[in-house]
Amino acid sequence: MLHWIQYIRGYVTIKVWGYSVERLLNLCGNHDILVWEIEDHGDYHTMHISIEGFFALKPLLKKTGTRVKVLHRYGVPFFMSKMLARKIFVAGLVCCILFWCLTSRFIWDIRIEGNLSLTEDVLLDYLEERGIHTAMKKSDLQIESLEQALREDYDLITWTSAQLKGTTLLIRIKENDMPVYEAEEQKESSQGMDLTATRDGVVTYIITRKGVPLVAQGQSVKAGDVLVSGAIPVYNEDTTVRKYQFVEADADIILRYGKNITLEEAVAYEEKIYTGETIGIPVFGVGEKALTFRFPGIPYDYYDISEEKSQVKLLDHLYLPLYYGKRTVQEYEIAIKKHTDDEMKVLLQARWDKIIETLEEKGVQIAKKNVTIKKNEEKWVLTAGLQLEEAAVKRRPSRIVQTPQEDASEQTAE
């Protein structure tokens, strides 16, 4: 403590020599001048003395016939005068401290832990919507309400914890491990649902679980035709419809239909041959704007441009809107070439396989196929006649509507 006070007020180390150092010490004591760490070096003594003490020492030196020399200066007053000589350094130091004080009031990083099925992007977007993003003020953040909102807006999240660690916002969540069953929506059955065909075809298979089938196996239908009605009529004794019971029609129905596919593949093709000539252009970007060092012009007839850009980032998540990279211009020449028969086969086969694959992905089965390939000098043409089978049905609200008048009249009849 005493040491700190001495340091703040400033002190010097002096070398004292001459006739009687002891007498000088006595005088110092009498004049209330504090000296400490007095050491005897034979010819001379060294001691520490405060700045005020040093200035009060002059008359005493004369009296005792001793001489003094300052060896070292310590303390804040000397430090300050040293610092004042380095104005820019001090200004930089002050700016630096201010900068730290200022930036530590913002959130510079958002980390999310514990999310398994909710991706970080989803959660970050959600936070952004709530006005929580990097470079926001810490004081604007309401942790309690954020935790609550996360739990309320995502059913999957069962527990949340948000905390500020320095300038990092750490959000820890726990997702529900148990599967979430959504309550099956009970539809009001005031109106039935029909099954209708989505395309023209022939019914090859029909099994009805709910509703009234209106078509039979082998019957041709048109797109939009009702296949299974969701309105089940309840008949009177005279076979007139008394009322309808509405259900959601459910049935396995397969429609068969024909489809023609034509694929053309030209024998001649253009090939890019890269000449190996390239130009690299450095690119720098700030925000949306990119800055490139332009050349007077690209001296190639045909060229590809590719660009690689990297973003400057601090920490793991904080990206600065600064980009740097390289734009590469590659020259090529066009050569006209012809595919060989084997190549043509492979090309067509690949395209054909892709079509079949997409059909199968949609749940379409191929009942029959008839494929022919016609070749000539310029191109190969693949023609295929397919017989496809597909559950091409769609649910649609029933067109039959219960009229309340009927109900009323029946009630009076009863």
Add this chain to the structure above:
Amino acid sequence: MESLKLPKDTMLGAAIVTVTGNREALVENYKGILEYTTESIVLQGKNARICFEGKNLSIDYYTNEDMKISGRIDALRYL
């Protein structure tokens, strides 16, 4: 005098020497310093001189009221 129970040092002007081991000595109520080398330090009290002898003696601080001596103290004599 005794019955007043006043501290003796103020009344008699006697020096108080507190020695800690042989490494440190605190002296209060002295008049001045007569001699100071690394081997001996002689202080003037009201009635007697106090002489510290030893090796590497140095004065940690020195004020009007008290002073502290450190180093290896071999002997403490009253002259």
